[in-house]
Amino acid sequence: xxxxxxxxxxxxxxxxxxxxxxxxxxxxFFLVQEVLFFGGLFLTYMLYRWRDPTAFAAGSHELDILxxxxxxxxxxxxxxTMAMAVHSAQTDERKKLVGYLVATGSLGIVFLxxxxxxxxxxxxxxxxxxxxxxxxxVVGGRAxxxxxxxxxxxxxxxLHMVIGVAVLLWILKRARAGEFGSHYYNPVECFGLYxxxxxxxxxxxxxxxxxxxxxxxxxx
Amino acid sequence: MSGHHVVPVKIYxxxxxxLMAFTAITVAVAFVDLGPLNNVVxxxxxxxxxxxxxxxxxxxxxxxxxxxxxxxxxxMWLLILFGLTMSDYLSRGWLGAGAPWPAPWSN
Numbered sequence: 001x002x003x004x005x006x007x008x009x010x011x012x013x014x015x016x017x018x019x020x021x022x023x024x025x026x027x028x029f030f031l032v033q034e035v036l037f038f039g040g041l042f043l044t045y046m047l048y049r050w051r052d053p054t055a056f057a058a059g060s061h062e063l064d065i066l067x068x069x070x071x072x073x074x075x076x077x078x079x080x081t082m083a084m085a086v087h088s089a090q091t092d093e094r095k096k097l098v099g100y101l102v103a104t105g106s107l108g109i110v111f112l113x114x115x116x117x118x119x120x121x122x123x124x125x126x127x128x129x130x131x132x133x134x135x136x137x138v139v140g141g142r143a144x145x146x147x148x149x150x151x152x153x154x155x156x157x158x159l160h161m162v163i164g165v166a167v168l169l170w171i172l173k174r175a176r177a178g179e180f181g182s183h184y185y186n187p188v189e190c191f192g193l194y195x196x197x198x199x200x201x202x203x204x205x206x207x208x209x210x211x212x213x214x215x216x217x218x219x220x
Numbered sequence: 221m222s223g224h225h226v227v228p229v230k231i232y233x234x235x236x237x238x239l240m241a242f243t244a245i246t247v248a249v250a251f252v253d254l255g256p257l258n259n260v261v262x263x264x265x266x267x268x269x270x271x272x273x274x275x276x277x278x279x280x281x282x283x284x285x286x287x288x289x290x291x292x293x294x295x296m297w298l299l300i301l302f303g304l305t306m307s308d309y310l311s312r313g314w315l316g317a318g319a320p321w322p323a324p325w326s327n
Contacts, residue, residue: 043305084229090226
């Protein structure tokens with residue numbers, strides 16, 4: 001046994017390095033599947049926007065760029081705190097690990113609260129696709145497709161955030177119990193990969209949904 | 221390089237700063253009318269930001285070569301998804317079979 005902390009080593013692995021490599025590799029396979037899952041949504045967005053760019057610009061014009069931008073900053077900051085959480089585990093700073101995990105989860109919750117206010121504003125403005133959808137302006141009902149994709153894409157992203165926060169609570173509980181340190185932090189590392197992936201999805205969603213309507217001046 | 225590479229904190233802070241700067245740039249550029257170039261700039265900045273996150277926050281730069289290979293393969297599948305679908309849609313009108321794609325709405 002090359003390592004002193006063998007209690008963290010599952011019996012099917014030769015070493016902690018091999019165990020960590022396997023966990024990371026498995027997580028990446030999962031993320032590749034996630035890339036293709038979101039890829040389908042991005043492809044749908046691209047095709048329909050190509051079909052009707054004016055309606056997409058008009059719909060995008062209704063989104064709040066300040067709230068979207070604020071959430072972008074919040075998510076990137078949460079990625080930094082998540083990276084710092086992994087760093088703290090690697091350097092055996094367990095109090096910092098707990099602190100950074102709490103910060104990451106809190107920023108995730110801030111993101112979801114802002115998203116809630118954005119969604120409820122859309123509800124009040126009749127921008128939820130369906131029988132009550134009503135869009136002022138020249139493009140009229142053609143904007144419904146943009147909002148369908150807006151809710152599908154940001155909704156799937158928000159669902160990933162909710163799942164992320166739930167898993168984070170579990171990681172946090174184990175971190176508080178002192179389970180993680182430089183000898184073993186695979187769950188923190190793998191959760192971090194998931195969290196950063198969700199951040200990357202937003203990095204693409206923000207410009208594609210919020211920023212494309214800045215030059216729309218109400219024409220057809 | 222084993223999986224236990226500890227990335228210095230100042231690298232994380234530098235990456236965070238770069239991500240913030242690119243976010244500010246992409247918002248600023250969105251308010252300038254560059255025509256079709258707006259999309260190009262917007263996507264290029266998003267790709268750069270995503271690459272920074274993957275390489276540094278997700279430790280791909282410091283991992284064994286297996287991980288970047290799997291990440292790249294995922295990107296290849298995405299290219300196949302987009303490439304095959306777009307080659308279909310872009311070529312539909314070539315054979316003179318009428319409208320390449322009916323409008324998704326009815327009016």
